[in-house]
Structure formats: structure tokens, C-alpha cells
Amino acid sequence: MISVKELKHIYTDADGHEVSALNGINLDIPAGEFIAIIGANGGGKSTLARHLNALLLPTSGKCIVDGLDTAEEKNLWDIRQHVGMVFQNPDNQIVAAIVEEDVAFGPENVGVPGPEIKGRVDRALAAVGMSEYAKHAPHLLSGGQKQRIAIAGVLALEPRVIVLDEPTAMLDPQGRKEIVRTVKQLNKEKGITIVYITHYMTEALEADRVVVMEKGNIRFSGTPHEVFSRVDELEKAGLEAPLAAKIASELRKSGIKLPKEIITDEELAEVLCR
Amino acid sequence: MSIDIKNICYTYMRGTPFEKKALDDVSVSIDKGEIVAVIGHTGSGKSTLVQHLNGLLRPDAGQVAVDGISLAGKDAAAKKARQLVGMVFQYPEHQIFAETVYEDIAFGPRNRGFEPEEVDKQVREAMAFVGLDFETFARRSPFRLSGGQMRRVAIAGVVAMNPDYLVLDEPSAGLDPRSRNAVFKEIMALHKSRGIAIVLVTHSMEEAVKYAKRMLVINQGRILFDGNPADIFKNHQQKLVEVGMDExxxxxxxxxxxxxxxxxxxxxxxxxxxxxxxxxxxxxx
Structure with a gap:
């Protein structure tokens, strides 16, 4: 679905210095995958995300989305409709005074015929579990609800990929759970490819594959089990492994033999309480 | 020395169809030297509550006093009392505006009427506190720094006003684990060395239990629990989940x-x- 080849992104900062944000990234994301990208601030996660729907263009290398090269201007509209983006702050993404109008904004904008828009809005709201709020004012909703409206707005464009850049950074625990549940459902039930950027390791645990970025490079990647059991390497990259993985790693260091790849509470309890 | 809130009520958009009661008869005291975590779901009223601590919002009913001085007044004493309470908002880096790091941090203390030498001293101290080397960063544009560094500049700007009480609204939102730890290390150092009271609004249960000795759980505009975080998490687990919190x-x-x-x-x-x-x-x- 997405193929990133030797992607470099170099920009000139205000002092005239060239800064390399991505140093030749290679990444293939098959259709239907749920991929999480983690990494310290300034590691290039958001820059990479912005290449996936041509908000940024490669300095060199390629970014191909569903066979379309993002560098070719004629592909722009198609790519933007294939790849929806959701950002951190739900308040900055909501444009209308009524929920259903907000969700309709995208399809209206790309010229979807009127009668079809209604159906798309209804389906999008149903998919994020917000149908009963269709006539509500978005600013009176909770953070998690607002963010689900933002996701519905993207869904109404019927994208094949949704890129979410720290969608839960501003949410309370309940809101965070709502978003992760919603995203997983869209992935499993509708087969939408998900690229999910987060600082919460517990959220990345839900993905099919986790990619660790640092200083414009992909440091390592693999299943959540492969990635999160590398406790020391994660720490070096400015990240923190889940608690169970940290405890397991400390126990191993003091000579206790434990199976590899313990990352969840349940797995740790299983081996310790057997 | 304390901030004393007595029976305050606050309603948003009073008299409109959107009227919403955000605080409902809340009373609480925060002593100088305390670290208090404030948790609650979005819309629970926690941000509304902390915005009363320095008079940013004025209650519809009830009183707020800092070190015994009511914030309701318009006199010099009330103004001074309000300045004892520093406020770091969510995403404080969005409030950075000056051309250099130095000028941005100096804005607050200048506004407070400090003499130039005092301003300089406060800026230097504040930068040292948040781990920004003076020689390296003072003359740089704050807009060319990384997210974590910008946030430190913003926190330094509040620290430089030398507050007795420091309110932080989700200071770690959007930061990676390493930067989160760094920001908290600085906040705790500030608390220790100057005895500043810290009021920490957070969505992270880990932060609440790790850094605070006392925790307020806000729900529907009221204080649901007030006590030691570990005790609250232990004794009220079910109720916390009901109000959108976690363990x-x-x-x-x-x-x-x-x-x-x-x-x-x-x-x-x-x-x-x-x-x-x-x-x-x-x-x-």
C-alpha cells in the first residue's frame, strides 16, 4: 500500500543551515497493516507521516502510495483522499458548529454528490460510535469524543490509509482507550491501513508491527514482542519499555532465567506465578 | 502560607443554552510546599479549578485567597497576591513570542516590575533550573529549538517570576519519556530548593503517584477524593474507573x-x- 524508498528529507533552517530530518528511510507498509511508529521527540516520526500524504515531498528517494508517487503533482488529490490524517489537538481539526456538518466538510470539499454525503457521514459516525451525537455541538464534547469526530471526518473521505500523529496526547485515560479501540476496529473490520504515531508504549502494543525511529533513521522494527523486549535499546532511543518488560529484563540481569519476549502483565504473571 | 478556596461556583456561558456548571461549591486549601496532583476526565472541571488559583477566572460565588489576601480585589495587594501563583498552561511553547530565549523569559519578571539586575538574575537562574545553558541558548531564537527545549523556555519564563505556587497544566503532554523525566526532574528540583508549592494537572496516573503526596480527583465540578494518591488508587479503584480515570x-x-x-x-x-x-x-x- 505504501512504499518508502531511500527517503531523505533535508530542510534549511532559519539560520541557513541544512538539517536532515530523514536520512534515507526504507519502509513498506502492506494494505491492512496496523503499524505503530515510536521514537523520541525530533526523531523524524511526524516528518515521515507528513510524507505519506504528500504534505511534505522527498528531497531524494521516493514515497509511493497505492502506486502513486507523491512527488508528482497530478497525484496529489488522489493521494490526499487515500491517506487521511489525524493530529494531536482535536480542537484544531474541527471546523463546523454541528458534528454532522463537521464530518461532511471533507466529502463536500472534494465534490461528493449531496445525496451520497449523508450516507457517508452516517456510516463514518457509526464507525467511531458517535451516531447519537450527530446533532451536537463539537465543542461541548469530551476530548476523546472530539478526536473520534476528527477520525469520522477523515473516514467520510473513505480513505484506505489513516495516519494518526499522537492522537491521544491530549486525552484522559478513558479518551485514550476510546481512540485505540476505534482505530483497532477500523483496521480489523474495514481493513483500513493504520499508521499510528504515539509516545504511549501501551498503545503501540496493539499494533501488528512497531517501528522505532531515532535521529531520522529507523533503528529497529518488528512485532510488539520483538521490539518491546529490547528494553535497553529502547531506553537508549529515549523511550521506555512497558513495565512488565522492564521487570522481566531486570530479573534476567540478576540471573533469573525467564523466557524471551515478555511484554504484557499477563505474560509476566504467567511465568512468575506458575 | 496557603491558597484557600472557599465554596466557589463557576458556570460557563451563563444565561445561554450552552450554560454549563463547571464548579459546584468547591472548597480546598493548598499549603506552600505541597505537591498536589489534580486528575479528572476532560470536562470534569479541573482546568477551571486551577484557573481560579491565580485569579484568571473569577468565581460566581465563593472566595479565593492567596496567603490570606482575597484575589477578588482590584487593589495592588490583590495584584501582588495573584503574581505569587505562576501558571504553565498546556503546550506552553505555543505562548512563546519573543525573538530570543532571553527576552522571552525576561518578559514576566519585567512585567512584575523587577529592576534590570534582578530580571537578569532571575533569567539566568531560571535557565539554569530548566537545564538550558545560558551562553548557548540566551541569544537564540526560541522558535528554532526542539519541542522539549521550547517547553523548558516556557517553564523558565514562569519560574523567572519567582512564584511561591506553581500550577502546571499537563506539562508532559506530547513529550517522549526521556523529555518527560527531564521536565519533572526540574520541577522537583524547583520544589526542593525554593519550597514552591506544585499543583500538577495531569492525565497520567503514573505521574500523580510518582510525584505528588496529595491528589485531588475532580468529577462533575466537585472534589470526589482528596488524599494520598496511593491510598486513593488502592481504595477507590472501581470508582476511579467509573469517572474515566485509571490505575x-x-x-x-x-x-x-x-x-x-x-x-x-x-x-x-x-x-x-x-x-x-x-x-x-x-x-x-
């Missing part, structure tokens, strides 16, 4: 291990203790 990870893991038969003591609040107790329970050294 810290350490509590969850310890509870699961206990349930599966491991003998762990109650009240484990951090990773290191949990690790020790697991070793002890298993007879490992």
Missing part, C-alpha cells in the same frame, strides 16, 4: 500478581519496589 501500571501489575497467588505487600507504588518485592516473594536474591 497506575504498577498497581495493575501488582494486583494481577497477587491475584495469581504471589504474596506481595500492599502499597507498592514504584517499579523498583515492585521488583524487590517480586524477588523477595520468589526467594530470589
Amino acid at each position: 497506575p501500571q504498577v498497581f495493575k501489575l501488582a494486583a494481577l500478581l497477587r491475584k495469581q497467588g504471589m504474596e506481595l505487600p500492599q502499597g507498592i507504588t514504584d517499579d523498583v519496589t515492585l521488583l524487590q518485592m517480586i524477588k523477595k516473594a520468589k526467594g530470589w536474591r
Whole structure:
């Protein structure tokens, strides 16, 4: 679905210095995958995300989305409709005074015929579990609800990929759970490819594959089990492994033999309480 | 010395169809030197509450006093009392505006009427506090710094006003784990060295239990619980989930291990203790 080849992104900062944000990234994301990208601030996660729907263009290398090269201007509209983006702050993404109008904004904008828009809005709201709020004012909703409206707005464009850049950074625990549940459902039930950027390791645990970025490079990647059991390497990259993985790693260091790849509470309890 | 809130009520958009009661007869005192975490779901009223601490919002009913001086007044004493309470908002880096780091941090103390030498001293101290080297950063544009560095500049700007009480609204939102730890290290150092009271609004249960001795749980405009974070998490787990909160990870893991038969003591609040107790329970050294 997405193929990133030797992607470099170099920009000139205000002092005239060239800064390399991505140093030749290679990444293939098959259709239907749920991929999480983690990494310290300034590691290039958001820059990479912005290449996936041509908000940024490669300095060199390629970014191909569903066979379309993002560098070719004629592909722009198609790519933007294939790849929806959701950002951190739900308040900055909501444009209308009524929920259903907000969700309709995208399809209206790309010229979807009127009668079809209604159906798309209804389906999008149903998919994020917000149908009963269709006539509500978005600013009176909770953070998690607002963010689900933002996701519905993207869904109404019927994208094949949704890129979410720290969608839960501003949410309370309940809101965070709502978003992760919603995203997983869209992935499993509708087969939408998900690229999910987060600082919460517990959220990345839900993905099919986790990619660790640092200083414009992909440091390592693999299943959540492969990635999160590398406790020391994660720490070096400015990240923190889940608690169970940290405890397991400390126990191993003091000579206790434990199976590899313990990352969840349940797995740790299983081996310790057997 | 304390901030005393007595029976305050606050309603947004009063008299419109959108009228919403955000605070409903809230009373609480925060002593100088305390670290208080404030948790609650979005819309619970926690941000509204903390915005009363420095008079940013004025209550519809009730009183707010800082060190015994009511914030309701328009006189110099009330103005001074308000300035004792520093406020770092969510995403404070969005409030950076000056051309250099120095000028941005100096804005607050200048506004407070400090003499130029005092301003300079406060800026230098504040930068040292948040771990920004003066020679390296003072003359640089704050807009060319990384997210974590910008946030430190913003916090330094509030610290430079030399407040007695510091309110931080989600200071770690959007930061990676390393930057989160760095920001908190600075906040705790500030608390220790100057005895500043810290009011920490957070969505992270881990932060609440790790850094605060006292926690307020806000729900529907009222204080639902007020007490030691570990005690609240232990005794009111069900209720906390009902109001959209969660348990810290350490509590969850310890509870699961206990349930599966491991003998762990109650009240484990951090990773290191949990690790020790697991070793002890298993007879490992």
C-alpha cells in the first residue's frame, strides 16, 4: 500500500543551515497493516507521516502510495483522499458548529454528490460510535469524543490509509482507550491501513508491527514482542519499555532465567506465578 | 502560607443554552510546599479549578485567597497576591513570542516590575533550573529549538517570576519519556530548593503517584477524593474507573500478581519496589 524508498528529507533552517530530518528511510507498509511508529521527540516520526500524504515531498528517494508517487503533482488529490490524517489537538481539526456538518466538510470539499454525503457521514459516525451525537455541538464534547469526530471526518473521505500523529496526547485515560479501540476496529473490520504515531508504549502494543525511529533513521522494527523486549535499546532511543518488560529484563540481569519476549502483565504473571 | 478556596461556583456561558456548571461549591486549601496532583476526565472541571488559583477566572460565588489576601480585589495587594501563583498552561511553547530565549523569559519578571539586575538574575537562574545553558541558548531564537527545549523556555519564563505556587497544566503532554523525566526532574528540583508549592494537572496516573503526596480527583465540578494518591488508587479503584480515570501500571501489575497467588505487600507504588518485592516473594536474591 505504501512504499518508502531511500527517503531523505533535508530542510534549511532559519539560520541557513541544512538539517536532515530523514536520512534515507526504507519502509513498506502492506494494505491492512496496523503499524505503530515510536521514537523520541525530533526523531523524524511526524516528518515521515507528513510524507505519506504528500504534505511534505522527498528531497531524494521516493514515497509511493497505492502506486502513486507523491512527488508528482497530478497525484496529489488522489493521494490526499487515500491517506487521511489525524493530529494531536482535536480542537484544531474541527471546523463546523454541528458534528454532522463537521464530518461532511471533507466529502463536500472534494465534490461528493449531496445525496451520497449523508450516507457517508452516517456510516463514518457509526464507525467511531458517535451516531447519537450527530446533532451536537463539537465543542461541548469530551476530548476523546472530539478526536473520534476528527477520525469520522477523515473516514467520510473513505480513505484506505489513516495516519494518526499522537492522537491521544491530549486525552484522559478513558479518551485514550476510546481512540485505540476505534482505530483497532477500523483496521480489523474495514481493513483500513493504520499508521499510528504515539509516545504511549501501551498503545503501540496493539499494533501488528512497531517501528522505532531515532535521529531520522529507523533503528529497529518488528512485532510488539520483538521490539518491546529490547528494553535497553529502547531506553537508549529515549523511550521506555512497558513495565512488565522492564521487570522481566531486570530479573534476567540478576540471573533469573525467564523466557524471551515478555511484554504484557499477563505474560509476566504467567511465568512468575506458575 | 496557603491558597484557600472557599465554596466557589463557576458556570460557563451563563444565561445561554450552552450554560454549563463547571464548579459546584468547591472548597480546598493548598499549603506552600505541597505537591498536589489534580486528575479528572476532560470536562470534569479541573482546568477551571486551577484557573481560579491565580485569579484568571473569577468565581460566581465563593472566595479565593492567596496567603490570606482575597484575589477578588482590584487593589495592588490583590495584584501582588495573584503574581505569587505562576501558571504553565498546556503546550506552553505555543505562548512563546519573543525573538530570543532571553527576552522571552525576561518578559514576566519585567512585567512584575523587577529592576534590570534582578530580571537578569532571575533569567539566568531560571535557565539554569530548566537545564538550558545560558551562553548557548540566551541569544537564540526560541522558535528554532526542539519541542522539549521550547517547553523548558516556557517553564523558565514562569519560574523567572519567582512564584511561591506553581500550577502546571499537563506539562508532559506530547513529550517522549526521556523529555518527560527531564521536565519533572526540574520541577522537583524547583520544589526542593525554593519550597514552591506544585499543583500538577495531569492525565497520567503514573505521574500523580510518582510525584505528588496529595491528589485531588475532580468529577462533575466537585472534589470526589482528596488524599494520598496511593491510598486513593488502592481504595477507590472501581470508582476511579467509573469517572474515566485509571490505575497506575504498577498497581495493575501488582494486583494481577497477587491475584495469581504471589504474596506481595500492599502499597507498592514504584517499579523498583515492585521488583524487590517480586524477588523477595520468589526467594530470589
